[in-house]
Amino acid sequence: MLTRPFRVLGAVAVSGAVLSVAFGCGSEEAPADSAAAPSLTDRARQVAEAWDGSAAAAAWRTGYHPAGATVQPPRGGLRGRADERAFEDGRFVLRGKLPGPGPGPGPRDGWVRWPGERALARPLVGADESYRTLAVYRAARAGEPHLTVTGMERGEMRVATSRGPATVPAWLYTLDGYATPLKQAAVRPSKPPRPPIGRARELPGLPLDRLLGTATDGRAVTVIALRGACDDGAIVKTHETDGSVVLLPSVKNRNDDGSPCTSQAEMQRVTVGLERPVGDRVVLDALTGRPVPYKGMRGSTP
Structure with a gap:
């Protein structure tokens, strides 16, 4: 070993x-x-x-037990140490509004899918809660490194789990200056037995x-x-x-x-x-x- x-x-x-x-x-x-x-x-x-x-x-x-990153940076990674530091420290600035719950009750569960296996329904995480866990500091003083969120929408991402790679619902964050989104898993893990x-x-x-x-x-x-x-x-x-x-x-x-x-x-x-x-x-x-x-x-x- x-x-x-x-x-x-x-x-x-x-x-x-x-x-x-x-x-x-x-x-x-x-x-x-x-x-x-x-x-x-x-x-x-x-x-x-x-x-x-x-x-x-x-x-x-x-x-559904994640065993790998549930937050993934834009394709190609963050550019420069200042943006990396802002992400590590959770320093984000929101330009605009977060998505609301939408009309009607809407779905409360999202589907976690593994290749060749039955999908698992797990409770979804709302946009506001997702953003709070990502943006520990939601304001930045002048001169502080930060990432600016200009939009947010639902999508999917791949997550390594205890059962192998799975496709899960995700929130996709549009960041100022980046062509591809930052992704965060939008379903709650299962409670450990x-x-x-x-x-x-x-x-x-x-x-x-x-x-x-x-x-x-x-x-x-x-x-x-x-x-x-x-x-x-x-x-x-x-x-x-x-x-x-x-x-x-x-x-x-x-x-x-x-x-x-x-x-x-x-x-x-x-x-x-x-x-x-x-x-x-x-x-x-x-x-x-x-x-x-x-x-x-x-x-x-x-």
């Missing part, structure tokens, strides 16, 4: 801040090669055994923060793991079965010499290679026993 960690410096590129949680030296996590490692490995096996063939796994495979196993209270460590995406060939996943101020970074190992991919988060070379540490955890982006493509296997966190939630770089879908 290949684990390839690299830092998001200062956690700024992920969240704009350091996540404050209890992560003191000598208390939260053990090195990967310590005596605690077999316990985490045993826990991974227990999680896989609980999920494989379970009703929760069956429910997961029939739902109740896990068949509880959280491991007796094991040290912090759960994975989020799933960022899956490689095009399905043979790697990228997650945000948490590391402390007194270690050399997060590592994520895997336990794979036919029905699940269990991720085992830990840290390496933690300082246990008693020197003071800050009680903070930093986010670190980690790409984990897999023995075979993910397919429709459930990607699970060994510590929580739950599917690793997809949020992407700018948070979750509406």
Whole structure:
């Protein structure tokens, strides 16, 4: 199994801040090669055994669970660092009005479609709610980078999901200066099923923060793991079965010499290679026993 960690410096590129949680030296996590490692490995096996063939796994495979970007920039990407920064910070300016609900009640559900499978109806997200999740800051001071929305209409987009690529309803944003729209998925993900196993209270460590995406060939996943101020970074190992991919988060070379540490955890982006493509296997966190939630770089879908 290949684990390839690299830092998001200062956690700024992920969240704009350091996540404050209890992560003191000598208390939260053990090195990967310590005596605690077999316990985490045993826990991974227990999680896989609980999920494989379970009703929760069956429910997961029939739902709509994004595993890739639900917001896609215009074709060719954003132009220049100023526009990229505006998108990352959620700085948008609206020129005009958002689409209203239209005459009559209208459809409340949209259809998520997978090739060769039955379509799934999911509740639609309105234009105003969609825009609020995209535009965290809906005004810009003079000189601040921002993107200007000049129009918005319904359309479709492709989204990577736990069941493979799907075509979903989307809001298409016309941006000033761009020939093609920015797209945002306009249906709500399915509620995760109740896990068949509880959280491991007796094991040290912090759960994975989020799933960022899956490689095009399905043979790697990228997650945000948490590391402390007194270690050399997060590592994520895997336990794979036919029905699940269990991720085992830990840290390496933690300082246990008693020197003071800050009680903070930093986010670190980690790409984990897999023995075979993910397919429709459930990607699970060994510590929580739950599917690793997809949020992407700018948070979750509406």
